[in-house]
Amino acid sequence: MNFRQSINRPTLHEELVERLRSLIVEDMLKPGEKVPEKELCETFSVSRTPLREALKVLASEGLVTLQANRGARVTDVTREEIKKTFVILARLEQLVGELASVNLSEVGRARIEERHADMVAAFKARGRTTYFQANQDIHNALLEGAGNDILDTHHRMLESRVRRARFMVNLSEERWAQAISEHEDMMVKLRNRDATGLGQVMKTHMENKLAAYMKVLEAEDRESEEP
Amino acid sequence: MNFRQSINRPTLHEELVERLRSLIVEDMLKPGEKVPEKELCETFSVSRTPLREALKVLASEGLVTLQANRGARVTDVTREEIKKTFVILARLEQLVGELASVNLSEVGRARIEERHADMVAAFKARGRTTYFQANQDIHNALLEGAGNDILDTHHRMLESRVRRARFMVNLSEERWAQAISEHEDMMVKLRNRDATGLGQVMKTHMENKLAAYMKVLEAEDRESEEP
């Protein structure tokens, strides 16, 4: 039995890392903005020490940028960096696919199929929130099913940097339909335990996400040029 | 002109992260050992605050493990974790190869060829230290040539966890020769700007490193079983 869990009272800075990460990923703290140390200390009612420790950790993840004597700012992820991150994520996803094909239990696979059905239903009903949730669940389940916690850690780090980007991508109806079709493909490959196949699809899936995102951005660029 | 450099006095905790990382990677602080907070404060003559900040960062990189109210220990990387790390590294190396093939300048490539020649010479003279250095330089140059700094960051993080492992691997004469031959292959692919090819070789190179490492460990296991 595992007693760790029950005793485990996470330390303040750990909790703060989580909370701050959420604030950034959920876009409550916007890119480029200064991280209001004092204010956050008050809202979380902690002293500066653990908060600053948490900022150091987030900085090492790249979510926040520190400047000596000028405090922390939410990293403004440039388009170039988003590209770079997606390129890496695509490879990690490929690996996730290959590993999950081999390591995922039948029970786990069945659970993913269920969530997949939910996701398709959400698509048909155009329920974006439900869709996003199911989608997220599937990816997390695959990641967990891969059985490589270090892969998991790095995947999460990279993903948090481009989370905002991923949100806006699926807005296009065309891309949405394409994503669903890619997911269908993933389920087929998973059913057949086709490691290489699933890896390939997941890699492509991610690459298409990037392509769709860049397309959205370019459209925005054109708009702002000639209003 | 860039004045940043001249003004740039890195903060204490940043410097400490570097120093501590070195201590761990160079095996001055051994796995499983407690990180002697007080002692290190004295040797670096800093207070506990920046040192502990540095430890938090190293913990997020996985180099150190924190336990609430029990301080920090150098992470004892298990065999399983080394495997998991190598698997990821192999994929990242593959990506490095593909990107470097495309992005590396001719000048950069020439410089790598030079270092490659040094490495081969070191191999022939059985100069391990020189060999390791040249090898490291080549990999760093490729990583830099890939032109993806985020890839670089994550690669370094993962590599630092298995640094010790990589050191002992090349000890076998057989593996050493194989590594040289793989490097020759890499140079050919790089000369031809064969992105897929270089990626493949580099992936395999890393996978072979893992295999060799596991072989060494298994041999050690057998020894300890029947002395």
Added chain:
DNA sequence: AAACGTAATTATGAATTCATAATTCAGTCA
């Protein structure tokens, strides 16, 4: 002597304090 319990010591997490760098803002001069 070994096992237990308890007091003393030490180490740790977090708050507070302190020195200094950065920023703001009022006042001056062109």
Added chain:
DNA sequence: TGACTGAATTATGAATTCATAATTACGTTT
């Protein structure tokens, strides 16, 4: 009016202090 100067204010990095958890040392009991 607007750019510049320098004092006042604020924010930041780092040292110190404080409360508490963990560890050690020691004495007691069997």
